[in-house]
Amino acid sequence: MSESAVSRPSTGTISGKSIVLDNVTKQYPGQSSPAVDGVTLEIPAGKIVMLVGPSGCGKTTTLKMINRLIEPTKGRIVLGDEDVTSIGGDELRRRIGYVIQAGGLFPHMTVAANIAIVPKMLGWDKGRIAARVDELLELVSLDPAQYRDRFPKELSGGQQQRVGVARALAADPPVLLMDEPFGAVDPITRQRLQDELLSIQEEVQKTIVIVTHDFDEAVKLGDWIVVFTEGARIVQYDTPERILAEPANAFVENFIGSGAGLKQLTLRRVGEVTLADAVTVHAGEAAASAIEKMERADHNHVVVLDDRERPVQWLSRRQLARLDTLTDVPEDKLPVVGQGATLNDALDTMLVSSAGAALVTGRRDVFLGVITVETVMDAITAARASAAASIGGPVGTNSDAIPTVAPDAPTSAGSSMSQAHDD
Amino acid sequence: MADFLGSRFDQIAFASWQHLSLVVQCLLLATAIAIAVAAVVYRSRPLSSVANTVTAIGLTIPAFALVGLLVAPFGFGVPPALAVVTFFAILPILRNAIVGLTGINQSVVESARGLGMSRSSIFLRVELPLAWPVILGGIRVSAQMVMGIAAIAAYVLGPGLGGFIFSGLSRLGGANSLESVLTGVIGVVVLALLLDLLLVGLGRLTTPRGIRV
Ligand SMILES: Nc1ncnc2c1ncn2[C@@H]1O[C@H](COP(=O)(O)OP(=O)(O)OP(=O)(O)O)[C@@H](O)[C@H]1O
Numbered sequence: 082m083s084e085s086a087v088s089r090p091s092t093g094t095i096s097g098k099s100i101v102l103d104n105v106t107k108q109y110p111g112q113s114s115p116a117v118d119g120v121t122l123e124i125p126a127g128k129i130v131m132l133v134g135p136s137g138c139g140k141t142t143t144l145k146m147i148n149r150l151i152e153p154t155k156g157r158i159v160l161g162d163e164d165v166t167s168i169g170g171d172e173l174r175r176r177i178g179y180v181i182q183a184g185g186l187f188p189h190m191t192v193a194a195n196i197a198i199v200p201k202m203l204g205w206d207k208g209r210i211a212a213r214v215d216e217l218l219e220l221v222s223l224d225p226a227q228y229r230d231r232f233p234k235e236l237s238g239g240q241q242q243r244v245g246v247a248r249a250l251a252a253d254p255p256v257l258l259m260d261e262p263f264g265a266v267d268p269i270t271r272q273r274l275q276d277e278l279l280s281i282q283e284e285v286q287k288t289i290v291i292v293t294h295d296f297d298e299a300v301k302l303g304d305w306i307v308v309f310t311e312g313a314r315i316v317q318y319d320t321p322e323r324i325l326a327e328p329a330n331a332f333v334e335n336f337i338g339s340g341a342g343l344k345q346l347t348l349r350r351v352g353e354v355t356l357a358d359a360v361t362v363h364a365g366e367a368a369a370s371a372i373e374k375m376e377r378a379d380h381n382h383v384v385v386l387d388d389r390e391r392p393v394q395w396l397s398r399r400q401l402a403r404l405d406t407l408t409d410v411p412e413d414k415l416p417v418v419g420q421g422a423t424l425n426d427a428l429d430t431m432l433v434s435s436a437g438a439a440l441v442t443g444r445r446d447v448f449l450g451v452i453t454v455e456t457v458m459d460a461i462t463a464a465r466a467s468a469a470a471s472i473g474g475p476v477g478t479n480s481d482a483i484p485t486v487a488p489d490a491p492t493s494a495g496s497s498m499s500q501a502h503d504d
Numbered sequence: 505m506a507d508f509l510g511s512r513f514d515q516i517a518f519a520s521w522q523h524l525s526l527v528v529q530c531l532l533l534a535t536a537i538a539i540a541v542a543a544v545v546y547r548s549r550p551l552s553s554v555a556n557t558v559t560a561i562g563l564t565i566p567a568f569a570l571v572g573l574l575v576a577p578f579g580f581g582v583p584p585a586l587a588v589v590t591f592f593a594i595l596p597i598l599r600n601a602i603v604g605l606t607g608i609n610q611s612v613v614e615s616a617r618g619l620g621m622s623r624s625s626i627f628l629r630v631e632l633p634l635a636w637p638v639i640l641g642g643i644r645v646s647a648q649m650v651m652g653i654a655a656i657a658a659y660v661l662g663p664g665l666g667g668f669i670f671s672g673l674s675r676l677g678g679a680n681s682l683e684s685v686l687t688g689v690i691g692v693v694v695l696a697l698l699l700d701l702l703l704v705g706l707g708r709l710t711t712p713r714g715i716r717v
Pocket residue numbers: 109110112116134135136137138139140141142143294
């Protein structure tokens with residue numbers, strides 16, 4: 082499996098288990114066509130897989146069949162290397178974390194009691210449960226002393242959602258299922274919760290399956306994205322990079338919406354691209370020597386650094402000519418981005434500063450180089466090329482292979498990943 | 505009046521105590537039965553509406569008639585009184601229990617299932633506590649209602665304050681007849697207020713802070 086496109090740093094060890102849906106169908110009684118039609122889906126251990134698609138296409142049904150909240154009509158579900166299709170549903174669900182919109186907390190129990198539900202059922206002793214509750218509250222960025230004894234109604238929506246995640250993780254299940262977990266919070270909180278989920282995932286490395294309406298959320302969170310259409314038919318199962326660069330067909334293109342290029346920019350960090358170098362001088366030097374350096378390097382600007390190598394000014398030839406010695410007075414509105422910023426953020430900064438470029442800083446704001454619009458364009462082109470070149474990945478098909486993912490369709494040079502693994 | 509009360513204080517106190525005891529015991533029994541019935545029917549819409557219809561019809565049955573009819577199977581004394589009072593006590597509690605249990609936010613129940621809780625532990629640890637304030641509301645209504653109904657028990661020679669009312673009414677105009685009726689009626693009202701106060705206190709103690717309004 083090519084992981085080059087999935088460039089998320091992984092610090093912890095994978096504690097997740099893989100999930101396989103094998104030819105799973107759900108036919109609700111009294112409906113003419115199945116809500117989920119013969120889905121075969123391989124969810125790799127320790128990855129985040131996003132299920133997206135239009136309303137009513139069967140995302141929730143697919144998700145709930147994994148923990149058998151909805152019993153499949155046909156097919157098998159394999160967790161790790163264990164067939165869990167016929168084990169007790171309650172027992173299975175104790176091993177799979179489940180988070181719904183707004184957390185689904187029990188209003189009559191305190192935060193601590195909510196989180197302790199599964200450990201209690203598993204018969205942990207009191208001390209161990211109390212320690213685990215505090216540990217989890219820390220993990221989801223809530224101060225245990227402050228929040229442990231509160232009731233859900235005494236929390237904000239975002240905090241309730243965090244407690245929901247903590248509760249789902251309580252007994253350290255290998256798998257976490259989330260159904261539109263951030264659907265009920267405002268956009269700013271949603272973004273914060275998404276960032277938090279990513280950093281939690283870095284630590285815990287679970288296998289996480291998330292249903293979402295929001296394609297941008299899928300791109301941001303997913304290692305892999307499944308695009309469904311009516312009847313949970315898989316239109317494309319791919320990395321976010323590749324779905325953006327090579328949508329399988331017009332349906333996916335439509336679903337991505339406009340600005341696929343811009344969305345790709347949110348996938349790459351400034352630190353991942355090659356920066357242009359710049360002429361640097363230090364505060365206190367004579368302007369004349371700065372001009373000389375600049376001419377030797379055939380540049381039109383110099384970056385003035387302070388004594389701790391932090392950029393303070395960015396001067397053009399004309400500005401330099403008017404100066405005597407260089408000071409370390411910080412320039413107003415200096416376009417600076419950190420190396421952790423996305424290319425999208427960098428582009429924003431450039432556009433605001435109207436410089437067509439921005440200064441990049443690393444740890445402790447030390448100057449690293451310059452990022453330009455050209456760098457960003459090159460990065461998009463490179464991302465497209467590498468996305469197109471990477472093939473292979475987990476299996477995702479429906480039993481009656483349908484024309485939308487025909488292996489010889491022009492756009493699917495590398496997208497017919499199902500074929501790569503079909504044996 | 506004061507003479508009447510003074511001379512019969514022990515008798516009145518004993519009857520009041522018996523009255524209250526009958527009502528409280530019937531309420532406990534009725535609560536248990538109502539919750540058990542609600543537990544069986546609340547997940548099914550048709551069964552719930554059958555139960556609701558039965559409670560509505562049940563409330564229209566004249567208590568007086570029912571208690572008389574029950575003499576045949578139960579004989580005189582405590583048993584028919586207990587049966588009638590419990591029957592009427594069940595009705596408001598059952599109604600509220602069904603309302604309370606079906607009114608629970610389904611996402612809470614779904615997340616309980618998602619955590620792997622069994623059906624019975626969801627009922628006992630999630631649904632029942634959440635429906636409890638509503639059920640308790642039913643118990644309060646029930647308590648008020650059956651406090652009066654329990655007075656009819658005297659008709660079948662059952663215990664309680666009803667005896668004062670019946671004996672007073674049967675010789676109305678005679679000595680102390682009005683005092684006797686008033687003693688019974690006022691006793692019932694005072695007991696009802698007292699019990700309601702107790703139930704409010706019970707509500708305070710048994711409703712978790714998270715769902716208090
Ligand atoms: N309990 C049910 N009984 C009958 N039909 C159902 C049931 N649940 C879902 N369906 C139907 O199955 C189909 C898939 O529903 P599902 O909830 O999985 O969609 P979804 O992709 O999650 O949609 P949304 O994005 O709106 O949440 C829909 O047509 C829906 O009407």
